[in-house]
Amino acid sequence: MGTQSINIGIERKNTIELKRLQNAIVFVMANLVESRDKITGGHIERTSRYIKILMEAMVNEGLYWEEMVEWDLDTAVASARLHDIGKISVPDQILNKPSKLTPDEFMKIRNHTTEGKQIIDQMIAQTGNTQFLHHAKLFAEYHHERWDGKGYPHGLKGKEIPLQGRIMAIVDVYDALVSERPYKPSFPHEKAIAIIQKDSGTSFDSQIVEIFLRLFK
Numbered sequence: 001m002g003t004q005s006i007n008i009g010i011e012r013k014n015t016i017e018l019k020r021l022q023n024a025i026v027f028v029m030a031n032l033v034e035s036r037d038k039i040t041g042g043h044i045e046r047t048s049r050y051i052k053i054l055m056e057a058m059v060n061e062g063l064y065w066e067e068m069v070e071w072d073l074d075t076a077v078a079s080a081r082l083h084d085i086g087k088i089s090v091p092d093q094i095l096n097k098p099s100k101l102t103p104d105e106f107m108k109i110r111n112h113t114t115e116g117k118q119i120i121d122q123m124i125a126q127t128g129n130t131q132f133l134h135h136a137k138l139f140a141e142y143h144h145e146r147w148d149g150k151g152y153p154h155g156l157k158g159k160e161i162p163l164q165g166r167i168m169a170i171v172d173v174y175d176a177l178v179s180e181r182p183y184k185p186s187f188p189h190e191k192a193i194a195i196i197q198k199d200s201g202t203s204f205d206s207q208i209v210e211i212f213l214r215l216f217k
Contacts, residue, residue, distance in 0.1 A: 030081040050171040052077045057211050079136035083143050086116030113153045116140030138164035148202045166205040
């Protein structure tokens, strides 16, 4: 075996080991966030499964192909686990409050988007802007923006919202709808789907919703 072949083999092995290490760190960090949030248990695992199915379908159907062709889907799916990492900064008494939040408490919850962005910016400063951290930052910062510009934290509208945020917005809301919360019962799948459909073009990118509905109906 030539030296070049050996080097390629070593590089491939190092890449696999690095990805395995990356996934392990993300798994631990995501579980750390979720272990503090007693209300949304299992949310990260479920949204990861949904987003994988949705993104694969978008690629297969060529939706936003010019952007997604550059993505490594496994990397993007893994990075989506960090979309709520900013909740680390939210006090326990607010994060796990069993009753309705006050306006001030709700603002602190809303801040998890910009807090998540800042945490990932710190990672980027230490390690460089890898594709993984690039995706993670966009998922974290923009998953509560709305298509009509009435979301947060920036009030972006339409395609001003990065694609990662537009995808996560749908699966994040769907999971919240079908999950039980102290302030609401779990909705049946059919009701959640109907709400997503109703909010297509206002809360959500209608083209992504179209694929989501075909998959999840």
